[in-house]
Amino acid sequence: MKLQISSTHQQFLLAAAAASPDHEICGLLLGQPGRVDALLPARNVAADASRSFEIAPATLLASHRNARAAGQKVIGHWHSHPDGKREPSTRDAARATDNGQIWLIIAGGGIGAWAAHTVGAGPATFQPVVLEVA
């Protein structure tokens, strides 16, 4: 599986994560299957933002509405890992509920890209996605 992202968006994500070394940043990916068209940064409202993320509910609601109006979809989201690991954590796997959603994880100066695969109630598995930077 491949995902196209602009170098502008890639640089934005890397810079935002670098500017927040102690707390996870997060936001939503808008676009079409296989292509990121827009980034929607969100406030991380998790109780412990150094180890977890939770996208502000108001942002979630607004994003779905705005994306529909613009003919786009919420294809996934991004968050950062201050510990430098680009793989989804066990906490991430437990929380992934949407099959096929793209997870971008910014860590250690790079971006890991994954597609969530969920079956039943168990934790999700993640398949690597190849990022194509244009």
Ligand SMILES: [Zn+2]
């Ligand atoms: Zn995570």
